[in-house]
Amino acid sequence: MSPVPSLEPRLRRLGLDVGRLGEHLASRLAPLPLARVSVEHRGGYLLEGSAGQLRAGLTGRLRASVRGEPMERPVVGDWVAYSTTGGDAMAIHGVLPRRSSLVRRAADGGRAQLLVTNVELALIVAALLDGERPRGLERYLSMCLEGGVAPRIVLTKADRSSEAPAVVEALRQLAPGVPVHVVSALTGEGVEALRALLPDKTSVLLGNSGVGKSTLINAWLGHSALETRATRASDDKGRHTTTARHLFALPTGGVIIDTPGMRELGVWRAEEGLAETFAELEALALGCQFRDCSHTAEPGCRLLLAIAQGALDAGRLAAWKALSAEARQHAAPRARRGPRARRQR
Ligand SMILES: Nc1nc2c(ncn2[C@@H]2O[C@H](COP(=O)(O)OP(=O)(O)OP(=O)(O)O)[C@@H](O)[C@H]2O)c(=O)[nH]1
Ligand SMILES: [Mg+2]
Ligand SMILES: [Zn+2]
Incomplete structure (x- = not known):
């Protein structure tokens, strides 16, 4: 049996437990120290580790691999393995498996x-x-x-x-x-x-x-x-x-x-704003029979029912549809251009 790995007190206070440390020590990144992502801003990270706060970027290899797998990019809450790069900046080599x-x-x-x-x-x-x-x-x-x-x-x-x-x-x-x-x-x-x-x-x-x-x-x-x-x-x-x-x-x-209140990121701004302005329509639409209901002529559409009952103004539904379509149109090309283009805006 291998000995139980010991937890550095500062990392334990940051949420590290024996299970996760064991996972790390059994992985290819085992020789590298662990830290937790505390802040992320414009491509850079602040980490909390056993030596306190560190600045870090991604290694070239990790940057290349997250380009194809955006969900693999480190975010706040992640445990990461890092190394020094020579200067005072650190490089993140990989993200430990996420529990949630x-x-x-x-x-x-x-x-x-x-x-x-x-x-x-x-x-x-x-x-x-x-x-x-x-x-x-x-x-x-x-x-x-x-x-x-x-x-x-x-x-x-x-x-x-x-x-x-x-x-x-x-x-x-x-x-x-x-x-x-x-x-x-x-x-x-x-x-x-x-x-x-x-x-x-x-x-x-x-x-x-x-x-x-x-x-x-x-x-x-x-x-x-x-x-x-x-x-x-x-x-x-x-x-x-x-x-x-x-x-x-x-x-x-x-x-x-x-965390910031809603609307903090460009791509989401239009849709979040819409969701807030038309909150009651969004709530009603949850009750439509079809998940992808377009609220045009579908059976079981709660919005059309509300209009028929005089509880909802048809003009408001039309405005919501028009603005949603517009938001989608604006969002799509941006998403295609990828994160780099988004960062430059
Ligand atoms: N009267 C009263 N005011 C409060 C209470 N909690 C927060 N506030 C006030 O509400 C305002 C907004 O509070 P914040 O803590 O900045 O709100 P937030 O949720 O962090 O907002 P974002 O950072 O914009 O997402 C501040 O002026 C607070 O003083 C409370 O329990 N009672
Ligand atoms: Mg706040
Ligand atoms: Zn509907």
Whole structure:
């Protein structure tokens, strides 16, 4: 029997366990040290390793292989094997097998974007003010289901709403079996109870801009490590303050990933914007009999039914269709040109 490999304390705090270390030591990358991807920006990475924070790029070989397999590209949450390149920059040689992945899909099922990996818990954050059916909730939930990540719903800004019991009840119907937490970063309500769930795992905060994801992490950290910004006074929408995914170990245990609210990436912008503007149509369309319903003449179309019943304006459906078609047209050539072209924009 081989001896049990020992875990460096800093890597353990970042979520490394004996199973994963053993996998690494049995792989072709075994001689290289491990680190976890904490931030990704314009082709470069920040890693957290036993020596602290490192800057890194990809080796030429890995860069070539991810060109054909975009999902193999390292993202925040990944464990990677790296080496020095001579200077102070590091080179990532490979990504360890992932235990879970959150992937965002376009409405038409075409392009997919890998968001984060190796997370056990997803906190889907929504503001209580946003009502009983937070925008994007279904998308976040299905992303978790598909990715093998346990979801919980977190309702923030309890200090600004007395609707908590009604919203919690509505969510219980909408998402049976998904635990719902009510918190206020302002009064501290529920903040500690939520933090108690975080040790010994990696958690990600998902949710629309302005709902209070970064504020919650700052409350857990006890200081303002992350930038937060007031929502727009006119409609309480967020200002897309967080612009990149960001992983770090909490001093009280557990690893947490902050993410930007929706619409952070070019290709997705048009469709995400549409999804927000036409949220009620998107929700209705989930009930159409055919998954690829074009809402033109299909039987079992919920949108056509709603129009017939006078619950939906035909003009609004027409506008949605026209704008969706336009968004698809713009997105397609960009996707063909590949990541390099996208980066240059
Ligand atoms: N009253 C109240 N305000 C809150 C609460 N949580 C967050 N806020 C405020 O909501 C605004 C947006 O919070 P952020 O933490 O920046 O929101 P975010 O989800 O990180 O937004 P993005 O980074 O844009 O995705 C800030 O002004 C916060 O102070 C809360 O529990 N109560
Ligand atoms: Mg934020
Ligand atoms: Zn339909």
